[in-house]
Amino acid sequence: MKLQPLLKYISNYIDLTNEEIDFLESKITVRKYLKGQYVVQQGDVCKHQCFVLSGCMKTFYVDAEGQEHIVMFSIEDWWTSDMGSFVTQTPADFNIQCLENSELAMFSYDSMEVLFSRIPKMERFFRQIIEKGFAASQKRIVRSFSLSAKEQYLYFREQYPEIEQRIPQYMVASYLGITKEFLSKIKSQLSLE
Amino acid sequence: MKLQPLLKYISNYIDLTNEEIDFLESKITVRKYLKGQYVVQQGDVCKHQCFVLSGCMKTFYVDAEGQEHIVMFSIEDWWTSDMGSFVTQTPADFNIQCLENSELAMFSYDSMEVLFSRIPKMERFFRQIIEKGFAASQKRIVRSFSLSAKEQYLYFREQYPEIEQRIPQYMVASYLGITKEFLSKIKSQLSLE
DNA sequence: AAATAATGTTAATCTTGTTTAACAATTTTT
DNA sequence: AAAAATTGTTAAACAAGATTAACATTATTT
Structure with missing residues (x-):
């Protein structure tokens, strides 16, 4: 069904039993967004980690002069969130807005806590995803300088x-x-x- | 003893029993470096995640023209590594060099695997650390643009x-x-x- | 205390990228 | 099909920051 791309993606990192997959699915909300809609707005608390099932979004920051700066794009099989806001549950610096009609698999902050306690492998999975994101972000800094x-x-x-x-x-x-x-x-x- | 700052740091995130602390300590190597020495060299595989017990280091990239670009500084109570190299165990893009005589608490790739299996809380701890690093890195990108x-x-x-x-x-x-x-x-x- | 190496400053010139503004092309809406 | 909105282009004037080169200051070594 709909979550197939996510399950396949996860299987590149860890193996889950059928029971675990059922539990995992019970913790995910699938939601559709229209082009132009916001998944996160600057100032709100980012409540989810989102996996893009379909569509395309931009993560951007609006500076003091009202200028928009795009931090990243996310398309199918990518993750998106304002990580800083999510981990501390404080207001977001970034906006995430859909550039196409999109469908997201969303993990709420609370459901992730539960998920990690019940399936520690999922904590490993997310650690690995975030490590990759961090590494990519550092390389982007270097590119922008060099x-x-x-x-x-x-x-x-x-x-x-x-x-x-x-x-x-x-x-x-x-x-x-x-x-x-x-x-x-x-x-x-x-x-x- | 020497590892006190690290244990205190970890205790901000998770609680460990004395047995767990003993096991943790058995997986850590403490090593001294002199000013000028390299912890990681561009092209080598980064084999450790390092917590700075004392001293100061720079993480930098040398570009095609031989120009040096500093990605971050690390001082006491900070972490350092080439995350991209570490997670994939492939050659590093970055150099990490000591700017002062320094002392590092080092977790090898293999010992971390063992540590996470035995103490899943440590995986949670590292996930949280990396989330923070990732968020900080994204904010730095925005600053450099805005x-x-x-x-x-x-x-x-x-x-x-x-x-x-x-x-x-x-x-x-x-x-x-x-x-x-x-x-x-x-x-x-x-x-x- | 000299000598050397490392670090920091100043100023002229040059380059990369910005701003402004007018216009062209493409999509979307009516 | 026309009108309106969105997106893309061009060019001139400008600004931020780089480069070069000469020199000043501070540490470090001898």
């Missing part, structure tokens, strides 16, 4: 070709930390090479 | 006054992603305000 805007764009295009097809270009610019005008310039330069 | 160099410097100075006292200014510049000359300019501007 690569030019053009190099970062090429890296993004190579790493996430599917994402570039699905989102407007000005959001790619925001993700890369440059203006849409400059990205446009980079692309026209590249097309002449 | 703040000017001057604002980032002021933030660093406010957040980590102890670190600024202990390391040369050109390393602060590297951490902020700017040149030492420009940081010098920022500081002279600030002194005139």
